[in-house]
Amino acid sequence: xxxxxxxxxxxxxxxxxxxxxxxxxxxxxxxxxxxxxxxxxxxxxxxxxxxxxxxxxxxxxxxxxxxxxxxxxxxxxxxxxxxxxxxxxxxxxxxxxxxxxxxxxxxxxxxxxxxxxxxxxxxxxxxxxxxxxxxxxxxxxxxxxxxxxxxxxxxxxxxxxxxxxxxxxxxxxxxxxxxxxxxxxxxxxxxxxxxxxxxxxxxxxxxxxxxxxxxxxxxxxxxxxxxxx
Amino acid sequence: xxxxxxxxxxxxxxxxxxxxxxxxxxxxxxxxxxxxxxxxxxxxxxxxxxxxxxxxxxxxxxxxxxxxxxxxxxxxxxxxxxxxxxxxxxxxxxxxxxxxxxxxxxxxxxxxxxxxxxxxxxxxxxxxxxxxxxxxxxxxxxxxxxxxxxxxxxxxxxxxxxxxxxxxxxxxxxxxxxxxxxxxxxxxxxxxxxxxxxxxxxxxxxxxxxxxxxxxxxxxxxxxxxxxx
DNA sequence: CGACGATTTGAATAGGATCAATGGGAGTGG
DNA sequence: CCACTCCCATTGATCCTATTCAAATCGTCG
Numbered sequence: 001x002x003x004x005x006x007x008x009x010x011x012x013x014x015x016x017x018x019x020x021x022x023x024x025x026x027x028x029x030x031x032x033x034x035x036x037x038x039x040x041x042x043x044x045x046x047x048x049x050x051x052x053x054x055x056x057x058x059x060x061x062x063x064x065x066x067x068x069x070x071x072x073x074x075x076x077x078x079x080x081x082x083x084x085x086x087x088x089x090x091x092x093x094x095x096x097x098x099x100x101x102x103x104x105x106x107x108x109x110x111x112x113x114x115x116x117x118x119x120x121x122x123x124x125x126x127x128x129x130x131x132x133x134x135x136x137x138x139x140x141x142x143x144x145x146x147x148x149x150x151x152x153x154x155x156x157x158x159x160x161x162x163x164x165x166x167x168x169x170x171x172x173x174x175x176x177x178x179x180x181x182x183x184x185x186x187x188x189x190x191x192x193x194x195x196x197x198x199x200x201x202x203x204x205x206x207x208x209x210x211x212x213x214x215x216x217x218x219x220x221x222x223x224x225x226x227x228x229x
Numbered sequence: 230x231x232x233x234x235x236x237x238x239x240x241x242x243x244x245x246x247x248x249x250x251x252x253x254x255x256x257x258x259x260x261x262x263x264x265x266x267x268x269x270x271x272x273x274x275x276x277x278x279x280x281x282x283x284x285x286x287x288x289x290x291x292x293x294x295x296x297x298x299x300x301x302x303x304x305x306x307x308x309x310x311x312x313x314x315x316x317x318x319x320x321x322x323x324x325x326x327x328x329x330x331x332x333x334x335x336x337x338x339x340x341x342x343x344x345x346x347x348x349x350x351x352x353x354x355x356x357x358x359x360x361x362x363x364x365x366x367x368x369x370x371x372x373x374x375x376x377x378x379x380x381x382x383x384x385x386x387x388x389x390x391x392x393x394x395x396x397x398x399x400x401x402x403x404x405x406x407x408x409x410x411x412x413x414x415x416x417x418x419x420x421x422x423x424x425x426x427x428x429x430x431x432x433x434x435x436x437x438x439x440x441x442x443x444x445x446x447x448x449x450x451x452x453x454x455x456x457x458x
Numbered sequence: 459c460g461a462c463g464a465t466t467t468g469a470a471t472a473g474g475a476t477c478a479a480t481g482g483g484a485g486t487g488g
Numbered sequence: 489c490c491a492c493t494c495c496c497a498t499t500g501a502t503c504c505t506a507t508t509c510a511a512a513t514c515g516t517c518g
Contacts, residue, residue, distance in 0.1 A: 044455055065375040065453050072370060084360040084367075093367045093455050116356065120349045123356060127345065130359040131313040137366035138313075138322045141301060144373050145413050146294040148505070176465070184374050189506055191466050206465095206515090224294050226273055226322050377473070405497070418474055420498050435483090435497095 001032040017121040030107040050106040057102020071181035154221035172207040230261040246350040259336040279335040286331020300410035383450035401436040
């Protein structure tokens with residue numbers, strides 16, 4: 001790992017409280033690597049070799065069963081993924097691939113497990129990370145079970161709109177196929193869902209969306225901090 | 230908490246590695262309490278007061294949004310719930326109620342958080358518990374997004390069948406309304422799903438189910454250790 | 459220009475939900 | 489012991505949501 005990348009990683013919530021020596025140990029064992037888009041990094045069912053930290057780019061984690069495929073989550077900097085599998089030394093439950101050119105820190109799973117035993121502050125940071133992930137998965141499950149596809153889309157739009165500054169417009173940062181999979185629907189259904197939202201002031205032009213009737217859209221979406229928080 | 234209940238709790242994965250003094254501290258602050266059926270213990274949105282440990286009975290955790298309601302999970306001894314909310318001191322994401330007469334150990338949330346700072350072995354046990362929960366939620370999300378209602382039911386039946394000894398029959402230990410909510414469908418749909426499974430050797434008599442064509446049922450269900458494990 | 463992949467649109471179908479009505483115990487009170 | 493009631497479960501009819509399969513359209517890039 002290049003020296004100039006170290007400070008960025010050091011500031012991650014997961015590492016910030018660690019003793020310097022322990023952090024150095026972890027980093028020495030780790031690889032910081034670049035990947036082109038559409039590279040599959042992990043495969044569901046495999047044993048975890050590394051904990052991944054996204055330094056740059058974005059990662060889609062997805063799962064298959066029967067002949068269906070769905071997106072579980074999309075990660076951006078700075079986040080880790082497959083932490084639970086690494087800690088339990090249990091098979092990955094999902095596959096993961098880069099969506100764009102990405103830089104990832106790969107820390108050998110065994111080092112993570114050892115370090116958790118050695119560094120109590122690291123263990124506590126892991127607890128916070130895991131608890132956050134757990135809650136995030138509960139929210140995703142609620143989103144899926146308690147809302148229709150249109151409602152999920154409406155809430156996704158509102159959330160992106162807010163994260164992008166609430167200026168009345170937003171730009172989708174993933175392509176529509178991936179968005180459809182994330183929202184638990186087919187690309188065709190997503191396309192129709194967008195059309196259904198037109199009367200609610202949702203104007204779609206490629207990846208750009210303008211929102212002209214925010215109130216109407218919110219009335220439809222009924223955002224809920226216990227799902228979208 | 231009664232002295233004779235202490236050993237049971239002491240053996241929980243969460244506590245078994247703790248120093249004796251620390252365990253005593255936690256237990257002294259805790260309440261072991263009985264509840265009748267259908268008592269709502271926690272409400273989504275509330276701040277976490279306690280970590281709950283089910284010593285006896287069963288608990289349904291569920292969530293609402295719009296005017297819908299769904300079951301997230303059902304817990305039996307010996308398990309904890311709302312651990313993530315307690316650790317993050319963040320609002321419960323789900324409500325919880327007893328399904329039957331139950332005994333619960335209630336440990337004040339603040340004591341859990343303090344003890345995690347003090348007892349490194351406890352922190353590690355929490356990590357394992359959280360990682361297991363996280364994986365369980367991922368599986369639930371995959372189950373919901375990658376399977377139809379009938380497939381979810383078929384897999385639920387196969388899993389119960391196995392847990393009850395694989396003797397060609399099983400007994401539902403929750404009523405069908407609750408099962409329907411757990412599987413993400415209405416009671417009507419569940420009833421029809423059972424009917425659909427009849428040609429696959431699923432004979433339902435009230436809560437009792439006999440399975441006469443296990444192979445056919447498995448071919449339909451396509452159980453997957455990365456979902457049902 | 460031409461090809462390819464992504465998106466949209468159309469038509470038909472499937473999976474579930476909703477609303478309504480019926481059947482079937484378990485428990486209650488006469 | 490027998491109605492009676494209530495709640496759960498089932499069944500029927502219909503509607504809605506979303507998927508599937510197919511075709512058209514759009515944009516981008518070589």
